[in-house]
Amino acid sequence: MTVMARPGIPTRERIISAANALFYNNGIRAVSVDAVAAKAGVTKRTLYYHFKSKDDLVAAYLAGRDQPNLALFRKWFSEAQGSLPAKVEAIFRHLARSARHPKWNGCGFLRTAAELANLPGHPAIKIGAAHKKKFEEWLRATFAEEGIVEPLRLARQILLLLDGSFAVVLLHRDPSYMETEAAHALIEAALPVRASRRVRAGR
Amino acid sequence: MTVMARPGIPTRERIISAANALFYNNGIRAVSVDAVAAKAGVTKRTLYYHFKSKDDLVAAYLAGRDQPNLALFRKWFSEAQGSLPAKVEAIFRHLARSARHPKWNGCGFLRTAAELANLPGHPAIKIGAAHKKKFEEWLRATFAEEGIVEPLRLARQILLLLDGSFAVVLLHRDPSYMETEAAHALIEAALPVRASRRVRAGR
DNA sequence: TCATGTATACCAACCAGTGAATATACACAA
DNA sequence: TTGTGTATATTCACTGGTTGGTATACATGA
Incomplete structure (x- = not known):
């Protein structure tokens, strides 16, 4: 997967961007938290630092649209x-x-x-x-x-x-x-x- | 076309009926094959005897509607x-x-x-x-x-x-x-x- | 016998979420 | 300048549980 290691963009936004691509293309339950983290170029633990749960991440994905x-x-x-x-x-x-x-x-x-x-x-x-x-x-x-x-x-x-x-x-x-x-x-x-x-x- | 022992309803139809209730209420990927089998009162192996895959079961669920x-x-x-x-x-x-x-x-x-x-x-x-x-x-x-x-x-x-x-x-x-x-x-x-x-x- | 149907047990992969440690940045005191 | 405290940010390793699907064996009726 594409690792988005762009340092200029805040981590949280990179995660939302990755979530947007994956959730919109594949659906919510078809996409694992690991997959979002990998696409964002971040460990899953980092993702869970910025979002308290997968549900929270899904909400952020839609809020961003x-x-x-x-x-x-x-x-x-x-x-x-x-x-x-x-x-x-x-x-x-x-x-x-x-x-x-x-x-x-x-x-x-x-x-x-x-x-x-x-x-x-x-x-x-x-x-x-x-x-x-x-x-x-x-x-x-x-x-x-x-x-x-x-x-x-x-x-x-x-x-x-x-x-x-x-x-x-x-x-x-x-x-x-x-x-x-x-x-x-x-x-x-x-x-x-x-x-x-x-x-x-x-x- | 053999009739099931207990309820008189063929196993395949019982499975589809269970799938209908679970898939319609909860969505496709949120429902496991195990859950459908359990609701139908059947082991998973029996379910896989009647349907070759989960995708096949999902198709049968919609066909039944x-x-x-x-x-x-x-x-x-x-x-x-x-x-x-x-x-x-x-x-x-x-x-x-x-x-x-x-x-x-x-x-x-x-x-x-x-x-x-x-x-x-x-x-x-x-x-x-x-x-x-x-x-x-x-x-x-x-x-x-x-x-x-x-x-x-x-x-x-x-x-x-x-x-x-x-x-x-x-x-x-x-x-x-x-x-x-x-x-x-x-x-x-x-x-x-x-x-x-x-x-x-x-x- | 033989095809159909069912059961127990099992698998490797994957799932969401966590514990403990660490790295980085900046504020402020000595 | 240097040291220290603190909040933010990130990593590695891991958990207990679930996933779709299968190997093997057993039952039943024609």
Whole structure:
């Protein structure tokens, strides 16, 4: 395995980086603490100095994905041209493109929640739930600014489509399931009619 | 096809039943072959007589859920009263009710695919993909009979909502995420206008 | 007899987590 | 400057238990 002996990066971050690669690619219970330590170029005892247990390490792995993930969604949205539906569709399109990469393995938060479903109070699941809540709240606020009447309802509907896409595309290994028409239709239906025309014209 | 001495149920089925309970509740890698054998009241050697490997057992576990699961969806649909959207909504409502049970743990097919995402060709994943395909095809045929113009597209959209609901409700442990409005809106939008009125009137 | 099915006992590899010792860095007193 | 204390950071060696899978033998019914 690759020994990451880079001395400039703090040990704790190197361990999280190694955990991220291994847990995301292979799942939680399929990866041993020894494997993470080896990939980080650190003895297991050192790992247990920085993290009190494997569960703690798993939580740190997901916590490390929270902000970067949200930032990516915001970037895809804000850099897209056109109407509100077009900007939301851009998220789906970028995600479909990511899903074409051979190392893509779905949503780390959802996969962890699925694997640890027998441990409902697990810290990693709480972090995953908080992450999705943040995304939902960002969507809601965005929709509210655009004059959507029930922005929370629409935000949750888009969330269902997005997380459903993660699940189905992972199962079939077919990114074409990540379609944009449903999101488009739901947003158009929620837009006030006049605003809909105005925004659709290019805004 | 020989019948077991004690309970009258063939050994192989008892093992699959035990595997179903343990794998669905706890996940694949969290459950040892020994645990399945013990729950089935059988030694591990007997289990390995009926299944050539743990992977084989996992595949059998999902295969055993395929038909009952599809039958349940069809039953919920066909027993519901009213228009096409109302009958599809019935599936979501029944699912939300199931999700309130404390032992509910989402969709076994999706969870297995998520946990074994690092083994794309795994037989269990193939069975899961085939299961979802069957459901998609049943939806498509149903929609086609109702005169939907692009029945496959709508079937896949409903699938995204359904599997998204599985994922999100499992993550948040909140069945209220399993809403029916999005499905309703998408179906109404896909129905031909006149047929929509007729069906909505009570069929 | 012979195929099917079950049991006891066992394996080497691996698992999460720990005990005890040590190395490094810096603060502060002599 | 030098010595010492202390907190941080890291290592080696190890534990008790579990893992998927197997070798061998025994039972049973057709």
